[in-house]
Amino acid sequence: MFPPPRRQDGDAAIRLTDSDAALARLSAVKKHYLTDPFILPFIARPHLQPHRPPLINIGTYVRSEALDDLVDQWLTLADQEGKPCQIVSFGAGSDTRFWRIATGPKSKCLSKYVELDFSEITTKKAMAIRKSKELSALLGRPEDVTLGGGGSALHSPVYHLLPTDLRLPPSQSFGPLLAAAPTLLSPSLPTLLLFECVLVYMTPACSSALIQWFTDYFAGATESGVLGAVVYEMFNLRDAFGKVMVNNLKARNVTLPGAEPYPTVASLPSRFSSEDFDYASALTLREIRRAYIAPSELERIAQLEMLDEIEELELVLEHYAITWGVKLGSGADGLKASWSGWGMKQKNGELRNLAI
Numbered sequence: 001m002f003p004p005p006r007r008q009d010g011d012a013a014i015r016l017t018d019s020d021a022a023l024a025r026l027s028a029v030k031k032h033y034l035t036d037p038f039i040l041p042f043i044a045r046p047h048l049q050p051h052r053p054p055l056i057n058i059g060t061y062v063r064s065e066a067l068d069d070l071v072d073q074w075l076t077l078a079d080q081e082g083k084p085c086q087i088v089s090f091g092a093g094s095d096t097r098f099w100r101i102a103t104g105p106k107s108k109c110l111s112k113y114v115e116l117d118f119s120e121i122t123t124k125k126a127m128a129i130r131k132s133k134e135l136s137a138l139l140g141r142p143e144d145v146t147l148g149g150g151g152s153a154l155h156s157p158v159y160h161l162l163p164t165d166l167r168l169p170p171s172q173s174f175g176p177l178l179a180a181a182p183t184l185l186s187p188s189l190p191t192l193l194l195f196e197c198v199l200v201y202m203t204p205a206c207s208s209a210l211i212q213w214f215t216d217y218f219a220g221a222t223e224s225g226v227l228g229a230v231v232y233e234m235f236n237l238r239d240a241f242g243k244v245m246v247n248n249l250k251a252r253n254v255t256l257p258g259a260e261p262y263p264t265v266a267s268l269p270s271r272f273s274s275e276d277f278d279y280a281s282a283l284t285l286r287e288i289r290r291a292y293i294a295p296s297e298l299e300r301i302a303q304l305e306m307l308d309e310i311e312e313l314e315l316v317l318e319h320y321a322i323t324w325g326v327k328l329g330s331g332a333d334g335l336k337a338s339w340s341g342w343g344m345k346q347k348n349g350e351l352r353n354l355a356i
């Protein structure tokens with residue numbers, strides 16, 4: 001079990017960002033941008049929650065589609081390699097991705113799905129899972145599902161929910177955990193690290209330490225698996241619009257130290273190139289909406305709600321990006337070409353992936 005999280009000022013405000021993310025997703029689901037049959041148990045009084053403006057719904061849609069696409073490709077490549085894969089979601093909040101994969105066609109490709117967040121969030125999530133027959137049933141037989149850490153952790157054969165403060169030195173948090181539970185994550189399996197709107201709340205030093213620790217953990221294996229990582233978050237916060245975003249969040253006691261090193265989209269892949277990844281790339285949500293979403297989908301969502309201001313939408317989407325990187329493992333020799341092809345693909349088929 002992880003050591004108890006350190007109390008820090010401002011954490012309550014950071015934890016509240018989970019409700020924002022969940023309510024934005026709920027709004028996009030209710031307005032038919034997205035389908036998510038598992039979101040309701042994680043939201044109090046979902047029928048009373050107000051819809052978000054079209055601009056937010058579109059942003060939520062673009063981000064979800066892009067992340068789903070990268071995760072789906074990862075599962076497919078692992079399947080082609082003939083190895084089950086592992087996914088670790090940092091700052092997972094109320095995310096439902098595990099259940100969406102578990103009920104999808106690639107469920108068999110997943111050997112472990114680990115979610116990490118503050119203990120307040122994981123306790124709430126564990127409770128919501130236990131209360132929902134539908135969510136619980138997908139974890140396996142009841143006797144194989146256990147709560148731990150005074151209700152803040154949940155374990156099942158594939159899905160694990162664990163409390164931690166990600167700012168702790170990983171050698172003190174992940175080191176002892178993986179030493180005590182060596183089957184939790186195997187460094188020889190293809191593993192995807194998901195950072196969906198979480199690193200931005202931490203200092204760059206803390207997030208580098210986290211990525212570096214996982215890179216070393218995999219590199220230390222005799223036959224290391226491919227390591228992939230995806231980061232979704234705000235960047236480009238030095239322009240006038242970015243400053244407004246920063247000030248709005250400051251008024252809610254939330255700061256974004258993690259965005260500081262990334263003023264441009266070109267600066268984003270350095271997060272992975274500095275950790276010896278083999279490939280890394282980044283796209284803004286604006287670019288993704290323009291060239292990486294199928295035209296039929298764009299047409300479909302255009303029918304859902306009236307959006308007056310395309311310029312305003314593009315301005316918002318220019319301040320969010322998805323960055324991804326791959327570090328090829330020592331065991332992936334024959335499959336390097338496939339794994340290096342993991343990345344967002346334009347709807348005209350062009351791959352956006354830059355070798356470092």
Ligand SMILES: C[S@@+](CC[C@H](N)C(=O)[O-])C[C@H]1O[C@@H](n2cnc3c(N)ncnc32)[C@H](O)[C@@H]1O
Pocket residue numbers: 014015016017018021022090091092093094095116117118121164165166167195196197198201202
């Ligand atoms: C904006 S929410 C995103 C939730 C989810 N990943 C999503 O995209 O829907 C940020 C999440 O990161 C978690 N988080 C932020 N800093 C953290 C830290 N230092 N340790 C653990 N969790 C953290 C918050 O509690 C929250 O659940």
